[in-house]
Amino acid sequence: MEALPVFVSLRSNFYERSSSRQVSGCTRLTLLFVLIFNLSRCSSALRVIGGNITEVQGETVVLPCKLIDTTETLTQISWQRMTRGKPQNDNFYTITSQNGPQFVNGRDDRFQIIGNFSDKNGSIQLSNVTLLDEGVYTCIFTLFPSGNHETKIPLNLLVPPVTSLSHNHAVLGNEEVSLATCTAAGSRPPAEVRWLTGTLAEKVRATDSSTQHSNGTTTTVSSLFGVPTKEINQHVVQCVVTNPALSKEETMSFTIQVYFSPMGVYIGEKSKDSFRCVTEANPSANFTWRR
Known part of the structure; x- marks a missing residue:
């Protein structure tokens, strides 16, 4: 009967050590959870x-x-x-x-x-x-x-376009021809090209075409067509190019040229001892006098 208290004391000591280990493990898990939670809060806030x-x-x-x-x-x-x-x-x-x-x-x-x-x-x-x-x-x-x-x-x-305006040598006639060509080359996004024709709106028309390049840019070409008559000769038209890469619209003016040979020659007396020779042509005619 004397050994019983010792046995009880040993069991009690075992439970105390086991309980202590469990508390220590819980503490470590709690600290780990707090660390992960704090890191998560920091990561989500930044x-x-x-x-x-x-x-x-x-x-x-x-x-x-x-x-x-x-x-x-x-x-x-x-x-x-x-x-x-x-x-x-x-x-x-x-x-x-x-x-x-x-x-x-x-x-x-x-x-x-x-x-x-x-x-x-x-x-x-x-x-x-x-x-x-x-x-x-x-x-x-x-x-x-x-x-x-x-x-x-x-x-x-x-990419801003490289713009140019060229005229075609239209000769007086009755068939519609290309009068001028406006080009907006190598732009991104594609440029918008339009014509301001004023009083010629009913006498001319525009056609547009575009070419895409391998680098992602586009060349836009607009041609102005009309019947080359004396009525449209020397009229001023404008090509307007718009693109987000440009700080403002780019406007290029052009005077329509319709070429024709001298149409009639008139000689008259300018004064008592001088004479005048008159004709209409584009480009201007050269004069040679003979007697």
Whole structure:
């Protein structure tokens, strides 16, 4: 009977140690859950702000990227791109507090950082932008302890047209011919071409055609047709080209030329001892006197 208290004491001690281990395990699980919960709250609160950018070819574009609403430690800002010139995902730029901005996979001095690492601003500037730069840029912030956070920035380019206006040598006649041609070449999006003909609206008409190029640009051609008569000769018409890449409409004026040989020659006395020779022609006729 003396051994019983010892046996009870041993069992009691075992339960106390077992209970202690269970409490310790629960504490560790609770701490892990709290850590995960806090990281989740931090990750959901922070935001990476970017944008959708449209710019004209040849200009300077800003690719905005800023991290807000976080107190985590920023270790690196990275830039990736998938463009016409780089169709595969390309890591091309990194920024750290120790080394500053650095190019990856080749240097391109058109890129320049305009943000500030300490402000969690990774915005960069790209000068002399071309169609090969069009695509999607990805800005990545690497934070401790939550990891990477990114935003994608689409870059779309507008291309202004190269405009020209040419006239055709229309000869006086009764059949409709092309009087002038207005061209808006290599634009993106396609340019709108229209004619201002004033009082000739009932005497002329326009036809349009377009050609798409492999680089995504379009050439638009508009031709002005009419019957080449003396009534439309020397009338001024205008070709107007409109495109989002142009700061304003581009207007080109043109004087219709209908060519014809001298139509009758008239000689009259101008004064007592002088004579005058008159004719109508386009271009102007040359005169030769004989006696």
